[in-house]
Amino acid sequence: MLSPERLSLPGPEYLAQRHVLTYMEDAVSQLLENREDISQYGIARFFTEYFNSVRQGTHILFREFSFIQATPHNRASFLRTFWRCFRAVGKNGDLLTAKEYHCLLQLLCPDFPMELTQKAARIVLMDDAMDCLMSFSDFLFAFQIQFYYSEFLDSVAAIYQDLLTGKNPNTVIVPTSSSGQHRSRLAPSECSPLDGVEASLFYHCLESLCDRSKYSCPPSALVKEVLSSVQRLTFYGFLMALAKHHGINRALGALPDKGDLLLDPPMDQELEKLLSQVSGLSISTPAGSSGDIANLPTRRSPWKPLHHCQKVNIESDGSTDETESSEN
Amino acid sequence: MADRRFLTKLLEALSQDGGKVASLPTIKMASCEKRRSAPAPATGSGLVEPVRAGAGAREPESEAEFLLQSGVTSMVREALLKVLEARPEEPVSFLASYFEKLVLSGPQGGAAGDRHGQQQRLVRALWYVRLAHHSHRTAFNNNVSMAYECLSARGRRKKPGVNGRIYSELLKKICQDGEAPEEVVSFLLRKIQCRDHEAVPFDVFRYGVLSCFVLLEFVAKADTLYNVLDDGSGVADKRVCQAVLDTLEDALGASDFSVPIHYLEAGSKLGPDYLALAMDKALLERKICFSMNREEFLKKATALFIAKVKPID
Structure with missing residues (x-):
């Protein structure tokens, strides 16, 4: 529980490491934006609610992308929110394209960049056939890796390219570099029979990357585990393995295990309650996937476009009648 | 009081630093912190100042002025000072409960x-x-x-x-x-x-x-110690427990802790090698195997500690 090194850090470093100032600054600028309301409401109370919502992870709802990716906690909160909001997509067995998943992401964060969604889709689809349909859980776990470890993956891609072209990845000390260089020179392009790079060499590079990096990296013991099971691997093969790794998912701590991804009894109960209320009031709102969304505490206006954008291309694999009935 | 002033200085440097990378309001905040070179350390109930510059303000004041007048600046400063003092593991939760306390203790005071x-x-x-x-x-x-x-x-x-x-x-x-x-x-x-x-x-x-x-x-530590001793099975071997307790007692025992060197002695007596030796010896003794449960272990361990607490008279 106690990590004593935090007590010996200089003050500013401690605050930076825990992102205290990021939140304090954000709180103050939020306060300034709504100063009329807040000065009546009470400033201490505003701060209390702000920090409580940060603690609960609801603070990232409808915020700008730069804020959402500002801290690891924000990223994890965003992933959890995305999962909770659109769980129903996975439950109904709907398969969506990258573009459609992007629509969903934009409902939570209007300026979410398409590039990230595409990168995540590339992990699922192994870099080809970008308009293919993906299941919710495949996309979610790939997206998690891509979003949470974004900077790490960029560096990994650079290292991979270097290894592939036979260059010694610069700034990385690789003990076995001569043999690695030799072999990868034999396989200059991706279409060669020896696909990808040698796993052990790759691991050495990644290990030193993790040591240096100031961004979040997956635990290097787990990376080692992923890489030690194969001889050679491709970039997307590696990312796919990361995305599917239970340990990495657990270490990240935003999402439940894959098996439990669609299970959430308390939420189901609440959903049912809400649905029965809605039908009792005989308001003709679209049920099904929107029910989940209604659980969210805040503004609901942005949800509308979802159903239009989603329905155009839904490929229901016939798993549920629920999807059918909710359409009518 | 001295280290309080030190922290204030630290914070001032820090808020200037933060201003470079941060958004507009922070720069403003930093600048108004600079202006307030001699801050009166507001304590306790004085923190939640009623906001006078409310809806009926005569003219739109600048953001920095607003922050200063409404007490945001001093409130943020106090909060950050508390964070720096305490260095909590989870600063966000810490701040949430800190501000909550302010709300509660604020208006109805004493x-x-x-x-x-x-x-x-x-x-x-x-x-x-x-x-x-x-x-x-x-x-x-x-x-x-x-x-x-x-x-x-x-x-x-x-x-x-x-x-x-x-x-x-x-x-x-x-x-x-x-x-x-x-x-x-x-x-x-x-x-x-x-x-x-x-x-x-x-x-x-x-x-x-x-x-x-x-x-x-100490109790929490003793508890984890027991977790190691019982290896997840829920019961630990009595001989080993006793050996550990004896070693602990030996280390805490006779020594007089007003002399610094005794700390080192105690530390070395509790080192892994010394402890392992004792446990090994205990296991070699051929006795019928008993077990010691968690309560008993905790009780004995804490008794050693409490014996060392000087009573008040």
Whole structure:
């Protein structure tokens, strides 16, 4: 529980490491934006609610992308929110394209960049056939890796390219570099029979990357585990393995295990309650996937476009009648 | 007081630093912190200043002015100071409860009735002493003295000081939240309690509070020690437990801790090699295998600790 090194850090470093100032600054600028309301409401109370919502992870709802990716906690909160909001997509067995998943992401964060969604889709689809349909859980776990470890993956891609072209990845000390260089020179392009790079060499590079990096990296013991099971691997093969790794998912701590991804009894109960209320009031709102969304505490206006954008291309694999009935 | 000023300076440097990378309002905040070169350390209830510059302001004031006048600047400063003092593991939760406390203690302050007010003061004192871990000594001492002040202010009747009753109550409350068994706690309390009507000087107060926290930590440590000994099975071998306890006793035992070298001696006696040797020897003894359960182990371990606590007289 106690990590004593935090007590010996200089003050500013401690605050930076825990992102205290990021939140304090954000709180103050939020306060300034709504100063009329807040000065009546009470400033201490505003701060209390702000920090409580940060603690609960609801603070990232409808915020700008730069804020959402500002801290690891924000990223994890965003992933959890995305999962909770659109769980129903996975439950109904709907398969969506990258573009459609992007629509969903934009409902939570209007300026979410398409590039990230595409990168995540590339992990699922192994870099080809970008308009293919993906299941919710495949996309979610790939997206998690891509979003949470974004900077790490960029560096990994650079290292991979270097290894592939036979260059010694610069700034990385690789003990076995001569043999690695030799072999990868034999396989200059991706279409060669020896696909990808040698796993052990790759691991050495990644290990030193993790040591240096100031961004979040997956635990290097787990990376080692992923890489030690194969001889050679491709970039997307590696990312796919990361995305599917239970340990990495657990270490990240935003999402439940894959098996439990669609299970959430308390939420189901609440959903049912809400649905029965809605039908009792005989308001003709679209049920099904929107029910989940209604659980969210805040503004609901942005949800509308979802159903239009989603329905155009839904490929229901016939798993549920629920999807059918909710359409009518 | 000296380190408080130091922290303030630190914070000032820090907010200027932060301004470079941060958004507009922060720069403004930083600049208004600079202007306030000699901050009066607002304490306690004065923090939540009523916001006068509200809806009916004459002209749109600048953001920095707004922050200054509405008390945001000083509130943020106080909060960051507290964070820096306490260095909590989870600063966000820490800040959430810090501000919550401000809301609660703010408007109705000491207006509540005597009985009710005392309860509130107790809760507040408890909050103070828990703000910082006791290993972070200056922060902890600071907070303990805040708690002491908080308890000694007794409504309108001016009879400052903390009496034995409220002191004991505070100690009990501290211990309740740990996982220490009740029996153990009462042993400790018997040693460090004062009589109900007695006035408790600050030294004693601090000593008592600190002892409670150290005890809680000791119990937690002993608990994890047992986890190692029983290897997840729920029962540990009695011989090994006894060996560990004996080693612990030996290390704590005879030595007089006013001499610094004894700390090193105790440390070396508890080193892995020394301990492993003792455990190994215990296992080699051919005796019928008994087991020792967790309660018994904790009781024996804490008894060693409590024996070392100097009683108050």
